Amino acid sequence: GEDVEQSLFLSVREGDSSVINCTYTDSSSTYLYWYKQEPGAGLQLLTYIFSNMDMKQDQRLTVLLNKKDKHLSLRIADTQTGDSAIYFCAGGKTSYDKVIFGPGTSLSVIP
Amino acid sequence: DAGVTQSPTHLIKTRGQHVTLRCSPISGHKSVSWYQQVLGQGPQFIFQYYEKEERGRGNFPDRFSARQFPNYSSELNVNALLLGDSALYLCASSPAGGKEETQYFGPGTRLLVL
Numbered sequence: 001g002e003d004v005e006q007s008l009f010l011s012v013r014e015g016d017s018s019v020i021n022c023t024y025t026d027s028s029s030t031y032l033y034w035y036k037q038e039p040g041a042g043l044q045l046l047t048y049i050f051s052n053m054d055m056k057q058d059q060r061l062t063v064l065l066n067k068k069d070k071h072l073s074l075r076i077a078d079t080q081t082g083d084s085a086i087y088f089c090a091g092g093k094t095s096y097d098k099v100i101f102g103p104g105t106s107l108s109v110i111p
Numbered sequence: 112d113a114g115v116t117q118s119p120t121h122l123i124k125t126r127g128q129h130v131t132l133r134c135s136p137i138s139g140h141k142s143v144s145w146y147q148q149v150l151g152q153g154p155q156f157i158f159q160y161y162e163k164e165e166r167g168r169g170n171f172p173d174r175f176s177a178r179q180f181p182n183y184s185s186e187l188n189v190n191a192l193l194l195g196d197s198a199l200y201l202c203a204s205s206p207a208g209g210k211e212e213t214q215y216f217g218p219g220t221r222l223l224v225l
Contacts, residue, residue, distance in 0.1 A: 032134050042218040088153050096142045096205035101115060101153030
């Protein structure tokens with residue numbers, strides 16, 4: 001079946017690193033995404049990784065993929081108050097196929 | 112370049128009514144998908160359309176229907192609205208093929224059913 005799981009809440013201090021974890025069940029997911037959603041807003045694509053990659057770094061964001069364990073993580077370095085939002089892990093088989101989303105992790109950054 | 116646009120931004124309806132939501136994809140994108148996001152949950156896939164044909168359908172009742180027009184814009188229709196249909200409805204577009212890597216989401220239409 002298709003399922004994506006995430007922890008629901010994470011709280012970090014400003015300046016620390018945040019690590020948001022995700023597990024997925026569908027091994028045919030080729031595209032693995034991280035989306036950010038601020039209160040009352042739509043979805044913002046933060047980054048993505050292909051299933052044949054282990055790691056991707058994009059400025060303060062680092063994505064790690066353990067395909068064997070079907071585990072994906074998002075690390076945000078030097079977390080800022082503006083990073084407070086809900087972060088969704090998601091997967092899809094192709095770039096245009098349906099995207100299966102996790103329940104979202106609410107990140108709170110304490111000043 | 113304009114991103115994915117959706118209209119209206121907000122909508123209030125009563126139970127039993129019908130609603131039509133609209134989406135304009137990014138220029139050149141031929142695939143449009145619809146998602147429902149209930150408060151506190153992740154988005155759930157409703158439909159995907161490509162070149163005016165339905166390519167995928169999620170686990171939603173027949174009260175939900177959609178179509179795609181020759182200019183690739185799309186409408187989502189929901190009949191006989193229920194309180195549980197209150198949600199943020201998101202549209203996403205994709206070139207569907209080629210080198211592009213992802214779908215791009217619009218800001219959503221927030222529907223409240225009273």
